[in-house]
Amino acid sequence: MNITIKEIAKLADVSRGTVDRVIHGRPGVKPDIRKKVLAILKDFNYQPNLAGKALVQSRRNIKIGVVLSPDFNPFVEEMKKGIADEAEKISAFGVELDIEVIRAFDSSEQLAVLETLCEKDVSAIAIVPVDDESIRIRINEIVGGGIPVVTFNSDLPGSRRLCFVGQDNFRAGRTQGALAHILLREISEPKIAIITSTLHLACHKERVDGFQKKLSECTNFQVVACEENFDMDDVAFTLTSKYLETFPDLSLIYLTGGGIAGVARALERKNTGKFVRVLCHDLIPESRQLLYTDRIDAVIGQDPYNQGCLPIRILFDYLFMAKKPTNECIYTNIEIFTSENTSSLNLV
Template sequence: MKKEKLPERKYKSMAVTIKEIADLANVSRATVDKVIHRRPGVKKETEERILTILKELNYQPNLIGKALVNSKNPYKLGIILTPEYNTYIQYTLKGIRKAEKEFTQFGIEITVRMLSSLDPVELMSILNEFQTMNISGLAVLPMDDVQVKSKINQIAKNKTAVVTFNSRLEGIDEICFIGQDHYKGGRIAAGLMEKIIPEEGDIGVIISTKNLSCHQDRLLGFTSRIAESKTPLSIIDIQENQDRKEDAFRITLEYCNKYPGLKGIYVAGGGIAGVASALSLSYNKSRIKLICHDLLPESSTLLKNGTVDFVLGQSAIEQGYQLIKVLFDYLVMEQAPKDRFYEIQVEIISGEMV
């Protein structure tokens, strides 16, 4: 006798509500809401119980409902990037565009402005523009300038969520900083330099600008570690190139011509292609050791051909993506960052790794 096939039963998974979570945790809906949005005022053991229930039941907020509401009055995000001639910023922008595709459907509008120089006056102009636009969120690489800091804090007081990135400054009312511990990065660069220059020698340093704290911190980390070194290494000069390749080229040639004992160059910002081009013209008989930041097409090529010894990476695309993600979570999801410092780890990359 042929066995009759029973009809398949289809079960529909129902979305869990805040009320159900509250009932299961034996607390009020207001308490669950505080935990979901990471607000204070909930005992630790109660918070842990609610978080466990949320995780086990795979709680998801009603993003469709939020999108419908926000579409009528979208959150405006203003993003300020440093000049696009720095390839690193171009990759940061890729991360921003990736996040834009993911999150704009939920009611956010993104406006990106790119500086043409590292001049605080130009940055102030863009900050003023964004202030008149009544932006809900701001992501900015702040310059170490009194007026810039004051303007950013003024914008933050108007209930604008501020995220800073790459260059951290004390005294800014931000919800989160996204970037590296640049002091540590500078010390790592100096430690590597010490290992690849076992004997005494001169080192030239090229930074972008002292207006950015990230370069101040890298420089401080580098110089402090060199001062502690048992190898007699001397920093003979420190010059700014504003991340420009042509300025890096000129500075490198000056170093090579002026300092016959030059053994290494540390590039704390952009312009590594200009440095490499200048070294190819140098009369210095020994190969100059070279350490830079940011794994980009030009630095990757120079690693492969042996011109650059080490690159310290900081994941430009991830950094750009997280700028939008953190602001989206804060404004749309009403979730504050877990920490004020979203640290991107320093990657040490050699030629064998690319």
Template sequence: MAITLNQIAEICGVSRGTVDRALHNKGNVRPAVAERIKAVANEYGYTPNRAGLALSRASHPIRIGVIIISVQTPFMQIVLDAARREARRLATFSVEVIFRLSPSLDPVEQVSMIEELVEQHHISALAITPLDCLLVETKINELIDQRGIPVVTFNTDLPNIRRLCYVGQENLSSGRTVAELMRLVTRESGTVVTISSSWMYHSAFRERLKGFKEELLTPDSSLQLREVMLPNDDSNVVYEHTLRLLQEIPDLTGIYAITPGYAGVCSALVDSGRARGVHLIMHDEIPANLYELRRGVADFVIGQDAVQQGALPLSLLADYIQLKQQPPKEFYHTDIRVLLRHNIENLL
């Protein structure tokens, strides 16, 4: 049985109220005494009663703001669904989660969302997929430094903000993984094309490409690389550009689809008759991509655990606010899942 507040008080020779104030950082406890109380609590594995905390705070619920970008994409829909499920669970502990969703990559809009959550909804914490620009970075650091609002980033990260932690894939390693797979399947011959839409303000896409190039373009490799940046990830736009590339590059042996728009790449490969001759690797464990794996159009899909990215940031923030539990690590990197048609039967 876990140790109780009364037992900690008896061991430390103080009152139960003193133990409660020390463990929940309520003040009015001498530092040496508070340190002793916390040491005993840690030694005996004391766990605060979240249900009790919820009852005591029912009249003043904790509010966590959540901002998600590119919410129209199938992958981010899975992230959103997981976050909403976690929000329903936390609601039983007097935690209210307020969502703000954007289909765009607009820094001004994101800053406006942050300001609205703070000024109108008085959030206690923020989980965010941040855009990579100085405007957003400055606003988030202002929340942390001036208002004391804890922040967890997920899916994308900003290295220069003072957030609690990051939940998501290590994108440099993800790109390097794709490069290693591409070198194997192409036998390091021909031309490889990377296809992405504009990754301005989106650090994850940029890091994927950087890792891919670092691993692919080694001094001993004979592969040629051509980078294609499209104005957007509309499937029709991606389809037309991919068809053109297939016509222009006769020795095209591999395509790395970095950003959404995967359906356009797959359709172009099928319609051109080159689906069996050009190796395709793309991201995101979504039903449409798994289907392309199964029918042999794609060689590999790189998964990154959308469910964990949606749920864990809220859980970490709730623990930080209610239970005073600092996240034990700065980076919660999700698995880099390499999926191929022989290991996806249970996912379809």
């Protein structure tokens, strides 16, 4: 049977309040007493009574707020599945999620959502943050007020968030740059167009930066355009059509976010007879099908399911067990998919 706080207090010759402060890492305990209590906890392999704590916490109406980016990209739906599955697991402990999806990559809208969550007295927040100083300041204020924050999918450098969960997006961009170099190595001065979801999210800026940095080390390339499509297929279609018209010798299109169906539709409609290479991110149904039919060259996946469930799990552990994440950045894998390793994947 698990040793109780009362028994630990008796063994350490301290009060139960002192033991509780040590367990939850709170101040007000002398170093020698803290060391003594921690040794007893270790000797008895003490594990908090989650069910009992959940009963106490549920009286406080524990809620975790979740702030998602616009869901134009099917990738977001995969993150939602991870969030939903983790929400079901922790519901047994009396925890609810309050999920908010912003309509645009807009800092003022995200600030309003954060204010709404704070007014609802949430105990923690998981957020895909807009990369803006006003968001950074507000998150720091929220953390300073005792509400832990985890960023996911896109980070917010300089904020006091508990940790970041997502891909190392600069390295992912460099990986795409290396793939572009391989694909274009026979072309002396390849022209490349970049379509990025938005430069208001750090993840897309980092992908663009990593991509261009790697290419600058490899070949004499020329980036002829870099524009936002906000994950929208129609905007990606319009931009791709414009690039094909303006740059007849375009060699490659690099898409950092959603919109791959629009890019493919524009290439098919133009049908110049010249093969334009395409690199993109996120293994969604559209990109799987386009890979399988050799319409695009490579996709980098980033495990959206775990990007959804891990932030919720981390915040739950922090709230109920005072367990901090082991690393400041918890990176998901950088997975490269081509037509050679997608034939057996479910294309539904």
